[in-house]
Amino acid sequence: MILASEIEREPEGALTTHxxxxxxxxxxxxxxxxxxxxxxxxAGLTAETYASARDFLRRPRAIVPNCLVLDVRLPDIDGLELQSHIASQRKEMPIIFITGYGDVPMTVQAMKAGAVEFLTKPFDDEILLGAIRSAIERSRAALSEAARMKVLEGRYASLSRREREVMALVVSGLLNKQWALSWVSAKSR
Structure with a gap:
């Protein structure tokens, strides 16, 4: 049986959020x-820099709290295209856009696709640092949730077929007596 307290804590070995x-x-x-x-x-944080989206994409995925400060206009793949790729591949990576040539449609597109912030150059350093801190906290929460889900998936995979059937009835909200009767009648058919 999985206890709620086991789900809430971070799984052993999942040091990535720390x-x-x-x-x-x-x-x-x-x-x-x-x-x-x-x-x-x-600001006391580690930074890695890349001149192009392709250079960045060559880097192995970071499984630590992180964020991406991304220029919209790049020579190879533009920032909005990179955002689309990251949204499908690296859900734990929030994006902060920076640009010297932003317009309203571009900003709306970036924000609708999940950008944390869209800043026009020149921007205030404290606003950027605040966005970075917020993005890192989002990343930390996403990584923690992914680790909890991985533990739950592993536990679910370890259940027998019969245990999975009973679990489905239990989590459907039925009382013990109701799911037991439902399960027994299904087995007798």
Whole structure:
């Protein structure tokens, strides 16, 4: 039997939510990358920088709290395309867009697709750092939830066919007597 207290706590070996967070920065302008990296380091966080979306995509997936500070206009794959890819592959990675050439439709598209923030250059450092901290907390929560789900899936997979049938009746909200009668009558058919 799975206890609620076991589900709520973080599973053993899942240290990823306590690992040092990483801020990924993708911008084709070297001066922007360097200044953002310095700002992130000044805030006590680790930053990794990439000049293009393709460079970033070559990096193995980070299973630590993280976020992506992403320029909209990039030379190879634009930021909105990269966002679409990340949304399907890396759900634990919130995105903060930065751009010097933003417009309302672009902003709406990014936000509807799940961006945490959309900032126009030049932007206030504290606003960016606040967005980064918020994004990292979202990532931490998503990683923690994924770890809990993995534990539950493993436990479910360990159940026998009969135990799964009984569990389905129990979680349907029936009283013990009701699901027992339902299960027995189904077996007698």
């Amino acid at each position: 690992a040092a967070p990483v801020v990924f920065i993708v911008d084709d302008d070297v001066s922007v990358r360097e200044s953002l990296q310095a700002l992130v380091h000044y």
